[in-house]
Amino acid sequence: MGRKANWSEKPKSGPGRKSRKQPAPSFPGMIGGPGQGGGGIAKHRKKKQFGGPGKKRNASFPSLNDSRKLKPGQPYRKSNEPKKAPKDKQVTRSIKNVSDSEDEEENKIMDSNSEGDEGVSDNEPEMDAGSGSEEMDGSDDEMMQDDFSGSDGEAPDSGNDEDEQNEEDGKGEDKAGNEEDDKLTKWHKIANMNGNGENDDTDKIEFPDGQENFDVQVVVDRIKDVISTLLDFKTRREEGRSRSEYISLLTTDLCQYYGYNEFLMERVMQIFPLGELQDALDAGDAPRPLTIRTNTLKCRRRELAQALISRGVNLDPVGKWSKVGLVVYSSQVPVGATPEYLAGHYMIQGAASFLPVMALGPQENERILDMCAAPGGKSTHIAALMKNTGTLMANEFNKDRAKALIGNFHRMGVKNSVICSYDGRKLPEVIKGFDRVLLDAPCSGTGVVSKDSSTKTQRDAKDIQRTNTKQKELIMAAIDCLDATSKTGGYLVYSTCSILPEENEEVVNLALRKRNVKLVPTGLDFGTPGFTKFQDKRYHPTMNLTRRFYPHSHNMDGFFVAKFKKFSNSNPVIKQVEEEAESSGEQE
Numbered sequence: 401m402g403r404k405a406n407w408s409e410k411p412k413s414g415p416g417r418k419s420r421k422q423p424a425p426s427f428p429g430m431i432g433g434p435g436q437g438g439g440g441i442a443k444h445r446k447k448k449q450f451g452g453p454g455k456k457r458n459a460s461f462p463s464l465n466d467s468r469k470l471k472p473g474q475p476y477r478k479s480n481e482p483k484k485a486p487k488d489k490q491v492t493r494s495i496k497n498v499s500d501s502e503d504e505e506e507n508k509i510m511d512s513n514s515e516g517d518e519g520v521s522d523n524e525p526e527m528d529a530g531s532g533s534e535e536m537d538g539s540d541d542e543m544m545q546d547d548f549s550g551s552d553g554e555a556p557d558s559g560n561d562e563d564e565q566n567e568e569d570g571k572g573e574d575k576a577g578n579e580e581d582d583k584l585t586k587w588h589k590i591a592n593m594n595g596n597g598e599n600d601d602t603d604k605i606e607f608p609d610g611q612e613n614f615d616v617q618v619v620v621d622r623i624k625d626v627i628s629t630l631l632d633f634k635t636r637r638e639e640g641r642s643r644s645e646y647i648s649l650l651t652t653d654l655c656q657y658y659g660y661n662e663f664l665m666e667r668v669m670q671i672f673p674l675g676e677l678q679d680a681l682d683a684g685d686a687p688r689p690l691t692i693r694t695n696t697l698k699c700r701r702r703e704l705a706q707a708l709i710s711r712g713v714n715l716d717p718v719g720k721w722s723k724v725g726l727v728v729y730s731s732q733v734p735v736g737a738t739p740e741y742l743a744g745h746y747m748i749q750g751a752a753s754f755l756p757v758m759a760l761g762p763q764e765n766e767r768i769l770d771m772c773a774a775p776g777g778k779s780t781h782i783a784a785l786m787k788n789t790g791t792l793m794a795n796e797f798n799k800d801r802a803k804a805l806i807g808n809f810h811r812m813g814v815k816n817s818v819i820c821s822y823d824g825r826k827l828p829e830v831i832k833g834f835d836r837v838l839l840d841a842p843c844s845g846t847g848v849v850s851k852d853s854s855t856k857t858q859r860d861a862k863d864i865q866r867t868n869t870k871q872k873e874l875i876m877a878a879i880d881c882l883d884a885t886s887k888t889g890g891y892l893v894y895s896t897c898s899i900l901p902e903e904n905e906e907v908v909n910l911a912l913r914k915r916n917v918k919l920v921p922t923g924l925d926f927g928t929p930g931f932t933k934f935q936d937k938r939y940h941p942t943m944n945l946t947r948r949f950y951p952h953s954h955n956m957d958g959f960f961v962a963k964f965k966k967f968s969n970s971n972p973v974i975k976q977v978e979e980e981a982e983s984s985g986e987q988e
C-alpha cells in the first residue's frame with residue numbers, strides 16, 4: 401500500500417459507451433471518481449457525512465466508509481468493527497484464504513434446488529438496446545392489479561395522515577415494523593442526547609418559505625431533524641403540522657441533497673423504511689468494491705490470486721458465498737489491462753452479477769439460453785459452469801453490444817456458444833426447448849446509481865412504464881423458450897439491477913398468472929425476500945422466494961433475482977383463446 405494505482409491507462413473502448421467491455425475500475429475507497437454525481441453537494445456529503453466530524457447531533461449516522469471496507473455480501477450493519485484497510489502483509493493471508501479445496505469445488509455445480517456457485521458480468525442496466533422500443537400489443541402485457549394476499553416481504557407504507565390516525569389507534573403497522581421503528585426511535589433519541597443524558601435536540605424545524613438561499617448544512621440538519629420527528633411523531637411534531645407536510649419537506653430536501661428527481665425519490669422512500677433511508681441513499685451513491693470473477697475455463701482462483709498479488713494487487717476472496725470471486729482493495733496496475741485479464745483469466749464484474757448465474761445453476765451438456773447477453777459477464781460465467789459443453793445460445797438485440805459479447809467470448813475461451821441478435825420477444829418463433837433460460841432484463845438501473853448518476857434525474861413514470869412493458873414481453877418469451885419436460889432443468893432466472901417493484905415483483909407476478917410456472921428458491925444464502933405487498937399492490941405469497949439485494953445491506957449493487965420452474969409446456973393464454981374461439985364457434 402502507500403503507492404497510488406495508476407489509472408491513466410484507459411481500458412480499450414468498445415463500440416460505444418454502453419457497449420464498453422469493462423468499466424474503468426474503481427476502488428472501494430475511491431471517492432469522487434467517475435460516476436459520482438452530485439457536484440458540490442456530493443462533495444459536502446463526503447466531507448460532512450452524517451457520521452463525520454462536526455456537530456454532535458450528526459454523529460449517529462453510519463459512515464459510508466465503513467461499508468466500503470466490507471466484502472460484498474457482508475452486511476455492515478451487523479459489524480461494529482469495520483474491516484481495516486488491508487495492508488500489504490495481509491496479502492499472505494489472502495493467498496492462504498484462497499484454498500485448494502475451494503478451487504477443487506468451484507466447478508461443482510449444485511443442483512437447481514440447492515444451487516450455489518459463482519457468477520459474473522457487467523451490470524450495465526441498458527434500458528433499451530436501440531430496439532426502437534416498439535410496443536407490442538400482446539394481451540400478456542396488460543397491467544395487472546393482482547389480488548393475492550401476503551404478509552411478509554412487505555414494503556414499508558409511506559407515512560401519511562391516515563397512518564397518523566392508525567398510530568394513534570395503536571393499529572396499522574405490523575409487529576416487526578413497530579419493533580424496528582422503536583429501535584430506530586431509540587437510536588435517534590440516544591444520538592440526540594447531550595453529555596448529561598438530556599435530549600439535546602429541541603430545535604424547531606424551520607419550514608422554508610421559498611425565499612431563503614440554499615444552504616447545504618441547513619438542508620442536512622433539517623433532513624435529520626425531520627426524520628427524527630417522523631420516527632417519533634406524536635411527541636416531536638409541531639402542533640398543527642401534519643405528517644404529510646413533514647414528508648413533503650423531507651422529499652424536497654432529499655431530492656436537493658442526493659440529486660434525485662421527485663418521482664424517483666418518492667419511490668425510494670416507499671421502498672425503504674424511514675430509519676434505513678439515509679443508509680440506502682448514501683450507500684447507493686458510493687462506488688461498490690471492485691470485484692473480479694475467475695474464469696475457471698482457463699485458471700483456478702488460487703493461481704489467479706497468486707499472479708495478481710505478484711503484480712501488486714491487494715485482494716481477498718470475495719466471501720464464502722462464492723468460490724470464484726475476488727475483491728480487489730487496491731492495485732499498482734490497472735486491473736482491466738493485466739496480462740491475466742487480456743488472456744481471459746478473469747472478468748471484472750460487480751459481485752451482484754454473480755448471483756443470477758448462481759441461481760440458474762447451469763449443468764454440463766444442457767441447452768441454455770441467455771436472452772439479453774451483452775456484454776457477456778453472465779454468459780461467460782454460464783459457459784464456465786457448463787465447462788464448455790452443451791450449447792449456450794447468447795442473444796443480444798443491440799448489434800453494437802453484440803460485438804462486445806463476441807470479444808468477451810473470444811477472450812474468455814467460450815467455445816460452446818452460438819451468438820445471435822434477435823429481439824428476445826420474438827425468440828420463441830425462432831427456437832425453443834431450452835433446459836434453462838437467463839433473462840437479465842434491460843431495466844432502469846435504479847440499483848446502480850453510483851455507476852450512472854444520471855439515472856437519478858432521468859427516470860420518470862413513463863419511462864418505467866415503457867421498460868415494465870418490455871420486461872413483461874420478454875419474460876413471457878423467455879418462459880415460452882423453456883422446455884418444461886427437460887430432464888435436468890426447466891428453469892428460468894429473471895434478474896434486474898433495478899430496485900423498483902414495477903420492474904421486479906410486478907413482472908414476476910404477471911408471469912405467474914399468465915404461464916405455467918411457479919417460483920422456487922434461488923438457492924442464494926443472503927438477500928432480502930421480495931415484496932408480497934407494495935403500496936396498494938398485492939403480489940403472490942411465494943414472492944418471498946425471490947431475492948432483493950441492496951448496497952447498504954449487502955455491500956453490492958441493488959439487484960433482484962427470481963427463479964421459476966416451468967411445469968407444463970401448454971400455454972394457458974393460447975389455450976384460453978382457443979377455448980373461447982371453440983365455444984363461440986359452437987354457439988354460431
Ligand SMILES: C[S@@+](CC[C@H](N)C(=O)[O-])C[C@H]1O[C@@H](n2cnc3c(N)ncnc32)[C@H](O)[C@@H]1O
Pocket residue numbers: 520521522523524525526527528529530531753771772773774775776777778779795796797798801822823824825840841842843
Ligand atoms: C442488463 S443488460 C444485460 C447484461 C448481461 N446479461 C451481462 O451480464 O453482461 C440488458 C441487455 O438487454 C439488451 N436488450 C434490450 N432489449 C432487448 C431485446 N428486446 N431483446 C434482446 N436483448 C435486448 C440490451 O441491449 C442489454 O445489452
